[in-house]
Amino acid sequence: MPYYLKGNKIELLKNGKDYFAEVLQSIKRARQSIFVEAYIFSHDVTGEKILNALKDAVKRGIKVYLLLDGFGSRDLSQKIRDEIKTSRIHLLFYNPKISPYQMKRISLRRLHRKMFLIDHETAYVGGINIIDDMNVPNSKGPRIDYAAKLNGPVVNLIGRSMVKLWKRVSWAHLEKSYLPKHTQKNKLEYPNGTKLNFIERDNFRHRQDIEKAYLHAIHNAKHEIFIANAYFIPGKKFERALIEAAQRGVSVTLLLKGEMDYFFSNATRAFYGKFLKEGMTIFEYTKSFMHSKVAVIDGTWCTIGSSNIDPFSLLLAREANIFIFDKYFSSQLKKNILSDIRLGGTEILLKDWDKSHLIKRMKARIAYFFIRLSLGVVNI
Numbered sequence: 001m002p003y004y005l006k007g008n009k010i011e012l013l014k015n016g017k018d019y020f021a022e023v024l025q026s027i028k029r030a031r032q033s034i035f036v037e038a039y040i041f042s043h044d045v046t047g048e049k050i051l052n053a054l055k056d057a058v059k060r061g062i063k064v065y066l067l068l069d070g071f072g073s074r075d076l077s078q079k080i081r082d083e084i085k086t087s088r089i090h091l092l093f094y095n096p097k098i099s100p101y102q103m104k105r106i107s108l109r110r111l112h113r114k115m116f117l118i119d120h121e122t123a124y125v126g127g128i129n130i131i132d133d134m135n136v137p138n139s140k141g142p143r144i145d146y147a148a149k150l151n152g153p154v155v156n157l158i159g160r161s162m163v164k165l166w167k168r169v170s171w172a173h174l175e176k177s178y179l180p181k182h183t184q185k186n187k188l189e190y191p192n193g194t195k196l197n198f199i200e201r202d203n204f205r206h207r208q209d210i211e212k213a214y215l216h217a218i219h220n221a222k223h224e225i226f227i228a229n230a231y232f233i234p235g236k237k238f239e240r241a242l243i244e245a246a247q248r249g250v251s252v253t254l255l256l257k258g259e260m261d262y263f264f265s266n267a268t269r270a271f272y273g274k275f276l277k278e279g280m281t282i283f284e285y286t287k288s289f290m291h292s293k294v295a296v297i298d299g300t301w302c303t304i305g306s307s308n309i310d311p312f313s314l315l316l317a318r319e320a321n322i323f324i325f326d327k328y329f330s331s332q333l334k335k336n337i338l339s340d341i342r343l344g345g346t347e348i349l350l351k352d353w354d355k356s357h358l359i360k361r362m363k364a365r366i367a368y369f370f371i372r373l374s375l376g377v378v379n380i
Contacts, residue, residue, distance in 0.1 A: 033120070
């Protein structure tokens, strides 16, 4: 059984509206340091609010460290980058060298984590980039996404991970890290607090940690599995685990993205026929732009984080998830998933999928083929 830290406080946050309201308040209350990691930093209405809050923090004497992915945040203009550095925010880009002509593992290894760390006391972990809820493809807003606000012993793990990565990227850039010599340690523990753990994925010691945590929970599922994931292209182990769960009578419900924002997303649908024949229930969310990366199993176990269930998250990118063992929090998250299904989900039925949707099935097979081919090319 995976290890869970006791004595934590966790709050569920849905969508950028609630998430950034909390984050902004935490930034305003910061006393010593702020660490930020994001895949996408968009200079839209929300991005500007965050940037202004970070600038104000620097003026109060707070050390601010902003680490962005070189590909996800590539559209951030040089003017804004210079503005950030001029404001004395420490800015670094993870793996900034991008070539569209190279299919190498190193170019596909992205910083996909989305986290804030305030004074090593409060942390935010989830799937929400620094981008406005209404800034979406095809203008189908708002974004549907989740994150968690955290206090307690788990914040020490998150802080250790973020500081370590900042040091590593600073070294890779041959730049001074600007970190304080002594990093404070959070000693706050909540009696009867929530049991949870912070699990990251990297390309060193923690390559399969997130996938293993998922698989352990699926293998031990007895009643029900709910997965809401925007980019769902499971590997063989994950696929087999879900099928075996369904075969032993576990109810498996998948809420997946209905609007495909890029061609390879169609590969998700390559699994529909097989999964539906095993008795799984599949919904596509079509009301707006779904970006969720959450799951609930047996009403006691759940996860929120940045990791999709696809080869790029589980085999290449740096990811971060919170795994929670708590009935109350799991029930909260389950209610939200069921609400998403009720308000925006369209059920995919086997009889309809087999007899119609020919173009969708063809796109799915082609996309899946090219993904498998690309994995071979980059030698994963």
